Amino acid sequence: MMLIRPFVVTDTALLSCNIPETDYTAFNLATTYGLGDRVRVIGANVHRVYESLQAGNVGHDPAASPTWWLEVGPTNRWKLFDSSVTSQATNPDSIDVTLHPTGRIDSLALLNLAAQSVRVIMTDAVDGVVYDKTFSLVSDSGVHDWYAYFYEPIDRRSDLVIYDMPPYHAPTIQVIVSDPGFTVAVGAMVLGFKKIIGGTQYGVRVGIQDYSVKKRDDFGNYTVLERAFNKNATFTLFVDANFVDQLHALLASYRATPIVYAGTDIYSSTVIYGFYKDFSITIAYPTESICTLEIEGLT
Known part of the structure; x- marks a missing residue:
């Protein structure tokens, strides 16, 4: 399990953005x-x-x-950095953002995406370009045989979390989200510094809470008013015994601050931007303890 502690984007930190305000x-x-x-x-x-x-x-x-x-x-421009994943910033062809955070940055989460690719460029004032990668958003989830490979519609990932950026202090970061000929949309862009808090165990529960209204009349016909939804999950972690007190204090400090929780990089459904609803730590063994986290995502 990894946390991304977010950097708050201000006018000063946003150097440029091609979304007109x-x-x-x-x-x-x-x-x-x-x-x-x-x-x-x-x-x-x-x-x-x-x-x-x-x-x-x-x-x-x-x-x-x-x-x-x-x-x-x-x-529209600042929907990238608000406390909602559902509200998307949109722009034709691309969203090109350059940020200059003041703290140490090594992670980036892009959530509720609609695009073809993402390019991330990190530049240091002394060392120059220290990171430059392009990520395809084509998803292979559900492609388990040749029939699915050739005939199923092409899916794209709606969430992308990048963990391997070098941990430079106050770098300049350019994020280019592209889909030439189409409208690009991004629900949330979260820059931050990651923290590994424990090993996620099998048995994770993931789901959503839907706020749509579905009404059925006397004849069984439904009227549906589609509204937002949020992701939720319950995790069980093995935590090093020496880290228990620090983890307790860390989670307490983020009780009212949305952060990115990433259960595993294998399943994007375990990536949630939001708050913990509840957590408990059981000091179960001499060298390891067990932490249970119930996470509720932002709409």
């Missing part, structure tokens, strides 16, 4: 907005979209007027 017109205090009109508000580390709740809406600051404005969410 022109979702809606910029808010103007002197403009009269109608019911349902949307505006964007951009400031220092503020990149939000608001929707007018009333007609004749003039002179009301969206951030300070909840009876006049509804906060819809981040702008």
Whole structure:
């Protein structure tokens, strides 16, 4: 089991991004907005979209007027870094982002992807380019014979976690997500520093919690309103006895912070960006202890 402790992306850290921040017109205090009109508000580390709740809406600051404005969410560009996996940043052909984190970075998670390939370039101020790899998102999951190889539709991975970046401090990292001729989408981009906390044991349970509404009438017909879902999992880990106290303190420190939990690199379904719902550590043996983690992902 590995954790990716995330770096918080700010205006200063985001050096460039090819997604234009022109979702809606910029808010103007002197403009009269109608019911349902949307505006964007951009400031220092503020990149939000608001929707007018009333007609004749003039002179009301969206951030300070909840009876006049509804906060819809981040702008398209900043959906990459919000606390949601379902909300996707989109752009034709590619999403090209360059970041300059201030801490040590050796891992990258891209979640809820719709693309053909991902290229990651890490550059150090002294050593130059220290990492440059391109990853195909074509998935071989479910291809177990020649018939499936030739005739099943081509699937693509929706999650990509990269663990092998060299642990440089404050590097410049360029991430290029590509699919020429199509719209590229990314639900979450998480840079961070990994931490191995134990060995994941067989018996992992993975699933989802669906928030869609399904109503059946008197004749058995269904009306479905599709909504978001989140991933969840329960892990059992063997933990070195010397690491028990540190693990207890580490998990306590992230009780209200979403991080990436990766059970194993064999199954992408064990990669969850979210919170632990519960954890317990059983000091079972002289050299090893048993940790149980129940993880609930972000929608």
